[in-house]
Amino acid sequence: MVDVPRSADVVIVGGGVHGASLAYHLARKKAGRVVLIEKKFIASGPTGRSTALVRRFYAMDFFTRTASAAADMFAHWKDVIGGDGDPGFQKVGLLALAGADKATHLRHNALQAQKLGAGVTLISPADVKTLVPAANVDDVALASYEADSGYADPSSTANALVNRARELGATIVQYRHVDAIRAAGDKVVGVTSEGIGIDAPVVVNCAGLWADRLLRPLGIEVSIRPERHLMCFFRRPRGFDVHPAVADTVLMTYMRPEHGDLTIHGKLSYDEIVDPDHYNEGVDPDQIVTNAELIAQRFPVMEHGLAMGGYSGLYDATPDHHPVLGAIPEYTGLFADFGWSGHGFKHSPAIGDILSDVILHGRAKDYDLAAFRWTRFREHDLVPSARWTAEPHPKHRL
Numbered sequence: 001m002v003d004v005p006r007s008a009d010v011v012i013v014g015g016g017v018h019g020a021s022l023a024y025h026l027a028r029k030k031a032g033r034v035v036l037i038e039k040k041f042i043a044s045g046p047t048g049r050s051t052a053l054v055r056r057f058y059a060m061d062f063f064t065r066t067a068s069a070a071a072d073m074f075a076h077w078k079d080v081i082g083g084d085g086d087p088g089f090q091k092v093g094l095l096a097l098a099g100a101d102k103a104t105h106l107r108h109n110a111l112q113a114q115k116l117g118a119g120v121t122l123i124s125p126a127d128v129k130t131l132v133p134a135a136n137v138d139d140v141a142l143a144s145y146e147a148d149s150g151y152a153d154p155s156s157t158a159n160a161l162v163n164r165a166r167e168l169g170a171t172i173v174q175y176r177h178v179d180a181i182r183a184a185g186d187k188v189v190g191v192t193s194e195g196i197g198i199d200a201p202v203v204v205n206c207a208g209l210w211a212d213r214l215l216r217p218l219g220i221e222v223s224i225r226p227e228r229h230l231m232c233f234f235r236r237p238r239g240f241d242v243h244p245a246v247a248d249t250v251l252m253t254y255m256r257p258e259h260g261d262l263t264i265h266g267k268l269s270y271d272e273i274v275d276p277d278h279y280n281e282g283v284d285p286d287q288i289v290t291n292a293e294l295i296a297q298r299f300p301v302m303e304h305g306l307a308m309g310g311y312s313g314l315y316d317a318t319p320d321h322h323p324v325l326g327a328i329p330e331y332t333g334l335f336a337d338f339g340w341s342g343h344g345f346k347h348s349p350a351i352g353d354i355l356s357d358v359i360l361h362g363r364a365k366d367y368d369l370a371a372f373r374w375t376r377f378r379e380h381d382l383v384p385s386a387r388w389t390a391e392p393h394p395k396h397r398l
């Protein structure tokens with residue numbers, strides 16, 4: 001067990017992929033004594049259950065830029081991050097499918113992403129069929145394809161980042177709960193953890209589903225709804241080889257290949273809210289049937305596939321499904337990186353870089369985090385949907 005330091009320059013609460021990335025970037029930038037505290041083990045929360053799609057564009061420039069920057073890091077991990085860790089990135093390609101109702105937005109967002117340098121091309125339903133002959137494209141009006149995208153292993157990614165952070169001098173404490181963030185007046189002065197105090201002028205809340213519990217005593221009210229999302233495994237029949245990852249806004253599903261001849265498949269939205277400490281981590285039988293029907297609609301050959309069960313994971317959903325990111329100005333030294341609402345994995349290696357600059361220098365070069373301030377919720381200034389087929393909106397060019 002690691003000795004728990006009684007003081008630090010920065011304390012990070014939470015060892016999901018965002019806390020891990022921030023620890024790595026702070027250590028790399030020589031931010032002093034960086035201590036990450038995780039109540040269980042690294043990636044034990046939603047990170048470990050992530051489908052971990054790595055793809056490159058959204059309806060909003062900010063996310064297109066962070067997703068693209070992060071995708072490049074996944075693709076060149078050894079050169080960029082270094083160390084012995086491997087995020088398990090698999091470049092299987094990614095198809096986004098749109099029906100006639102969303103084709104205009106997909107076109108607009110993909111062309112805008114191209115201007116930003118994101119590797120995406122628009123393709124016709126016939127091109128989709130050429131790429132994946134097993135696909136049914138009758139209901140597809142337009143698609144985009146990212147040849148260099150794919151998926152990673154979320155637990156390996158988080159562990160690669162903390163291991164690298166440790167090599168660069170950070171302290172990683174596991175199986176230790178942070179009970180409170182301590183403040184004196186309007187300044188953060190550290191945390192308390194299982195009866196001991198750790199003094200620190202900077203505390204970063206990367207506690208995902210549990211982030212709101214640490215903020216409420218400080219008078220910062222953010223709603224985090226733990227949304228239960230179900231993922232199902234299907235064995236592909238003989239002859240249906242590996243396929244690209246698919247983000248399907250016609251059927252409102254997504255899928256990607258998993259090890260061997262498995263495909264992991266889920267719906268894009270669920271609305272069941274649960275207790276994050278006590279919920280059904282398995283998959284509901286009726287949802288296996290629904291997912292089986294949906295995957296067979298896109299790939300008719302999957303009528304001969306085999307359902308192999310599944311699991312549930314939780315999204316830390318904020319009211320607009322976007323994160324709280326950056327300084328919490330009510331307290332000097334308090335920062336946030338949580339509430340990614342189901343789309344946080346892919347951005348994580350880039351966000352740690354951006355947030356570490358904000359912590360160390362007061363701002364990040366080329367990125368403005370103002371839209372992600374926590375007060376937007378009480379100001380009714382929500383960030384609109386940034387889905388790749390969403391309507392372009394005023395915050396598009398952040």
Ligand SMILES: Cc1cc2nc3c(=O)[nH]c(=O)nc-3n(C[C@H](O)[C@H](O)[C@H](O)COP(=O)(O)OP(=O)(O)OC[C@H]3O[C@@H](n4cnc5c(N)ncnc54)[C@H](O)[C@@H]3O)c2cc1C
Nearest residue numbers: 014016017018039045047050051053178208313344345346
């Ligand atoms: C089923 C599923 C599929 C997904 N698919 C994708 C995808 O394809 N692409 C994508 O980009 N994103 C995806 N996501 C979302 C993505 O996985 C998350 O946004 C991301 O992993 C969140 O990371 P995090 O570090 O912010 O939070 P978490 O993983 O929630 O980590 C927070 C950590 O903080 C710890 N903690 C909390 N409170 C305390 C405390 N008081 N003291 C100490 N430790 C504490 C927790 O134990 C936890 O380990 C998916 C998520 C799920 C559930």
